[in-house]
Amino acid sequence: MSAAGVRTSAAALLAVLLLIVAGAGCTGGDGSGRAPRSSDPAGTAAGAKVLAVKIDNVAPARPQTGLERADVVYVEQVEAGLSRILAVYSSDLPPVIGPVRSARETDLELLRQFDRPTLAFSGAQSKLLPAIDRAPLDAVPPSVAPRAYFRGSERPAPHNLYLRPERIPYTASGTEAVEALGLRFGPPPPGGRAEDSRTVRFPSARTAFTWSAERERWLVALDGTPARTSEGEPLGAATVIVQDVTVRPSTYGDRSGNNTPFTETVGSGSALVLRDGKAYEARWTRSGADADTAFTTPDGERIDLASGPLWIVYEPR
Known part of the structure; x- marks a missing residue:
């Protein structure tokens, strides 16, 4: 081949490469315009963005929709001693989540453990709204994303949003939200004691977990009634x-x-970790609002x- 022909072939090859690079920058592997999911969660979880949804947890709101696909489920106390759920998604997203309810001050400190999460909620009292605006999160109530919310016809308001x-402007990262918390999946610690059930009581609510060896899950009961998905399947957790x-x-x-x-949720104290049909005494520590919560054995x-799925229940002292 002549020198001119070599130069022409090299120029053509360079042009093709530039087109490939430009195309890769515009779309994901599925052509959707989104970055493809990572196959290496350990390398990306530290910066993984999560979606947190505030979910109703009184009898008229059950069964909840999409709760079984949350990576982390927090159960916290609200007014009148009742409980409410904050469900965190990252690895997967169901098509519908709810019923969605209002945010609380507790959520703002709790969510500081994640890197600028997206928070979906029905609203908040007017005095709390400025704090939500200042918080390092992306708030998407119905006023911000009206097309993302709808009212169901089978339940009365406010239990039908x-x-x-x-x-909403959120794409699941494909990584587990627990890893964004600095936690890991792995073998259990030595010791522990056999445990088949545990109940956490708030003044006006109960959350119970019963070990099922067949399902390898802690089956959830809410206020004495077995919790189920909207499809009628038992709701369970791998770790509580x-x-x-x-x-x-x-x-x-x-x-x-x-x-x-x-x-x-900042400070330290005792904890009980339930996994694989056993209970492990533990300590929790969180040095500041920007720090993760660490769970360790007594030593x-x-x-x-x-x-x-991981469920974390905040038991009042």
Whole structure:
């Protein structure tokens, strides 16, 4: 080949390469315009963005929709001693999540453990809204994303507001949210004691877990009734952490005059880790709002989780 022909072939090859690079920058592997999911969660989880959804947890709101596909489920105390759920998604997204309810001050400190999460909620009292605006998160209530929410016809308001997550500016990372918390899946620590059930009581609510060896899950019961998905399947967790916390009055209240409790998730205390049909005594520590919560054995060794959904219940001291 002549020198001119070599130059022409090289120029053509360079042009093709530039087109490939440009195309890769515009679309994901599926041509959707989104970055493809990582096949290496350990390398990307530290910066993984999560979607947190505030979910109703009183009897008229059950069964909840999409809760079984959450990576992490937090159960916290709200007004009148009732409970409410904060479900965190990252590895997968269901088409519908709900019923969606309002945010609380506790959520803002809790969610500081994640890297600028997206928070979906039905609203909040006017005094709390400025704090939500200042918080390092992306808030997407119905006023911001009206097309993402709809009212179901089978339940009365306020227990019938649902979210279509594909209609908000969020894309699942494909990584497990537990890894964004600095936690890992792995073998259980040595020791532990056989445990087949555990109940956490709030003043007006109960959350119970019963070990099922057949399903390899802690089956959930809410206020004495077995919890189920919207398809009728039992709702379960691979690991349950009962975290001993201080729950104190806040400066907020509801329309009925009930004070909104604030759950302190910064500090330290005892915990109980349930996995594989055993209970492990543990300690939890979180040095500041920007720090992750560490769960360790009494002698300071990290406790790993069983693979699957994690439920964390904040048990009042």
